[in-house]
Amino acid sequence: MKNPKTVEQAYQIAKEAYAEFGVDTDEAIKKMEEVNISLHCWQADDVGGFETPDSELSGGGIQVTGNYPGKARTIEQLRADIEKVMSLLPGKQRLNLHAIYGDFQGEKVDRDQIEIKHFQSWVDWAKKLGIGIDFNPTCFSHPYADDGFTLSSKNEKHRKFWIEHVKRTREIAAEIGKQLGKPSVNNIWIPDGSKDIPVDRAAHRALLKESLDEIFKTEFPKEYLRDSLESKLFGIGSESMVVGSHEFYTGYAVRNNKLICIDSGHFHPTEQIGDKVSSLLLFVDELLLHISRGVRWDSDHVVIFNDEVKLIAEEIVRANALKRIYVGLDFFDGSMNRIGAYVVGTRATQLAFLFALLEPTEKLREYEENGQYFERLALLELLKTKPFGAVYDYYCLINDVPVGEDYITVIENYEKEVLSKRS
Numbered sequence: 001m002k003n004p005k006t007v008e009q010a011y012q013i014a015k016e017a018y019a020e021f022g023v024d025t026d027e028a029i030k031k032m033e034e035v036n037i038s039l040h041c042w043q044a045d046d047v048g049g050f051e052t053p054d055s056e057l058s059g060g061g062i063q064v065t066g067n068y069p070g071k072a073r074t075i076e077q078l079r080a081d082i083e084k085v086m087s088l089l090p091g092k093q094r095l096n097l098h099a100i101y102g103d104f105q106g107e108k109v110d111r112d113q114i115e116i117k118h119f120q121s122w123v124d125w126a127k128k129l130g131i132g133i134d135f136n137p138t139c140f141s142h143p144y145a146d147d148g149f150t151l152s153s154k155n156e157k158h159r160k161f162w163i164e165h166v167k168r169t170r171e172i173a174a175e176i177g178k179q180l181g182k183p184s185v186n187n188i189w190i191p192d193g194s195k196d197i198p199v200d201r202a203a204h205r206a207l208l209k210e211s212l213d214e215i216f217k218t219e220f221p222k223e224y225l226r227d228s229l230e231s232k233l234f235g236i237g238s239e240s241m242v243v244g245s246h247e248f249y250t251g252y253a254v255r256n257n258k259l260i261c262i263d264s265g266h267f268h269p270t271e272q273i274g275d276k277v278s279s280l281l282l283f284v285d286e287l288l289l290h291i292s293r294g295v296r297w298d299s300d301h302v303v304i305f306n307d308e309v310k311l312i313a314e315e316i317v318r319a320n321a322l323k324r325i326y327v328g329l330d331f332f333d334g335s336m337n338r339i340g341a342y343v344v345g346t347r348a349t350q351l352a353f354l355f356a357l358l359e360p361t362e363k364l365r366e367y368e369e370n371g372q373y374f375e376r377l378a379l380l381e382l383l384k385t386k387p388f389g390a391v392y393d394y395y396c397l398i399n400d401v402p403v404g405e406d407y408i409t410v411i412e413n414y415e416k417e418v419l420s421k422r423s
């Protein structure tokens, strides 16, 4: 176990190193309070949900691979897992819930029938923990989504069914926000798309617009509900067209004052997601992030502290926009200890924000304005070798959570004592 004295000493050295650049490490740690990460419930059970005891992800252009033992099979198990994850993370998190994770008590409740009563036990649980809850309609793993279309379906019966589902998720999210005293972000992502070259993109996009107009007819107070729209470039089985493209939702969100959700796994691999932040923030009030890691055709690998995530955090901090950003995660990996995956991914995201908060941005801007480009590049490079790990360790220490590799043993023990005993 890490010796707290050593952690403090390392922090003092780091504090001095950053002070040489005019950066106050205490202030950076304080600012981390504004980085309130929404933990996606679906990493704990491979996006199965609780509609039936054996619910599994199907379709939707997304896929979970791996069969590592210990996935959560009940609400109680999922809550225990999330609480375990939270006990290993500094700062305060939120929970991001999908509509298929209701407390249905063995009753068959179709998606167009869900109500707040199915989520009340989640709200009560969140109240106890003092956390907020975000929400999502689930427009996949359902027979009415099997043909690849939901809100943009040409089948009127199916389209109406999904419109009703999404309307209900907005009502539920608004009630969650009201009861918890923190707005709930209801993020709409639909899988609609086409494997091969479609000829009627226009009709599907017109239908999606019509469906959204109908869904958003009802207004809810902003302090209870935020509406967000998530685009995607392609999915598995929707390689040739996704109806809800980036252009579609950017246009819709700007015109209708909605949040845009940027999922970092949903763009072309050479696109820099961080580059989008300063543009979008000029035209929408707030953004939702789904921090993920795309690897080849998969958009949902466990987040690591890579250049992609670093740039996203840097651009948000440089734009002084932490208060306008909701940070969520979106990855699902069934090939490793799922609790470990959460902690690695969330800590990596926190590390990216802390790294950004430790940047001497004013100095870098000064170099840039003077045309001192070598100096700008040199400083950016030097920052990569500064002791930000010691600052993160100290952040963990003062939050009373395991420092550094200490969390690995805790998770191994949880696996031995809890996860391995699940059937």
Ligand SMILES: C[C@H](O)[C@H](O)[C@@H](O)C(=O)CO
Pocket: 042, 047, 062, 136, 189, 230, 232, 263, 290, 299, 330
């Ligand atoms: C389960 C989520 O809704 C889903 O991952 C969505 O956010 C997405 O990113 C689909 O690729």
Ligand SMILES: [Mn+2]
Pocket: 189, 230, 263, 290, 330
């Ligand atoms: Mn996503």
